[in-house]
Amino acid sequence: MSEPVLDIKNLTVAFPDHLVLNDLSVQLNKGDFLSVVGQNGVGKTTLVRVILHQLAPQKGSVTYTPNFKQMKIGYVPQFRNIDEEYPLSIRDFVGLNLHDSHLSWLSKNERKKLNRIIKDTNLESIQNTPLGEASGGEKQKAYLAQALINDPDLLILDESTASLDSVRKFELLDLVQEFNVHQNVSVLFITHDIELAQKYANQYLLMRHGSYESGPISQFKEADLEEAEHA
Numbered sequence: 001m002s003e004p005v006l007d008i009k010n011l012t013v014a015f016p017d018h019l020v021l022n023d024l025s026v027q028l029n030k031g032d033f034l035s036v037v038g039q040n041g042v043g044k045t046t047l048v049r050v051i052l053h054q055l056a057p058q059k060g061s062v063t064y065t066p067n068f069k070q071m072k073i074g075y076v077p078q079f080r081n082i083d084e085e086y087p088l089s090i091r092d093f094v095g096l097n098l099h100d101s102h103l104s105w106l107s108k109n110e111r112k113k114l115n116r117i118i119k120d121t122n123l124e125s126i127q128n129t130p131l132g133e134a135s136g137g138e139k140q141k142a143y144l145a146q147a148l149i150n151d152p153d154l155l156i157l158d159e160s161t162a163s164l165d166s167v168r169k170f171e172l173l174d175l176v177q178e179f180n181v182h183q184n185v186s187v188l189f190i191t192h193d194i195e196l197a198q199k200y201a202n203q204y205l206l207m208r209h210g211s212y213e214s215g216p217i218s219q220f221k222e223a224d225l226e227e228a229e230h231a
């Protein structure tokens with residue numbers, strides 16, 4: 001039987017002026033690739049903020065296995081442009097997540113980890129390029145490598161493929177799929193792109209204002225999303 005990584009039960013989040021999440025329950029098992037879809041403002045990022053303990057729900061719970069403290073979570077944000085003058089190379093940027101000590105240099109082990117992730121995310125040939133000079137697809141790959149460097153149990157992609165062209169979207173998600181399949185990293189993928197949502201996921205969560213639907217991706221009906229997107 002699959003082991004739950006996240007068990008989200010009856011989650012309710014309200015801001016002073018409106019209710020955003022209303023009794024949302026969904027489970028993410030070890031090795032799942034869960035696509036989360038739904039129209040703008042339905043609460044996808046709010047859900048992520050609750051999972052990351054940045055926001056406390058009014059009701060409901062998220063249970064982490066083994067527990068929140070021990071769970072390693074990697075996060076890849078939506079594409080944002082980085083100043084051309086940004087001084088760090090791609091390699092140094094990816095390595096930022098390794099620094100958990102006061103030392104300003106990397107240990108032998110950390111260097112090994114960094115070399116491995118740079119290689120596994122196909123960044124070797126451009127690792128010394130300043131991040132500010134990299135293309136959009138390369139920047140997103142650098143964010144992905146940074147999120148993966150500590151071998152997360154859960155990888156959250158928050159519209160990370162938005163504004164990439166279709167070749168780069170598939171390239172990024174092919175990489176994610178490698179880690180999902182071969183290293184059993186569970187993935188929560190927020191997207192408006194139905195093609196990607198269906199191609200890579202084994203599970204889906206369709207969010208509507210106040211009602212939710214989830215299950216194996218084979219049961220996902222595009223018509224439901226269209227209806228939800230235009231509700």
Ligand SMILES: Nc1ncnc2c1ncn2[C@@H]1O[C@H](COP(=O)(O)OP(=O)(O)OP(=O)(O)O)[C@@H](O)[C@H]1O
Pocket residue numbers: 015016020038039040041042043044045046047
């Ligand atoms: N701190 C806050 N205070 C008040 N309202 C908020 C706050 N954060 C989010 N909201 C509102 O909650 C709703 C859900 O926002 P959220 O960002 O979770 O939606 P989303 O589904 O991720 O949307 P999108 O697809 O546009 O990113 C929106 O109406 C938003 O304006």
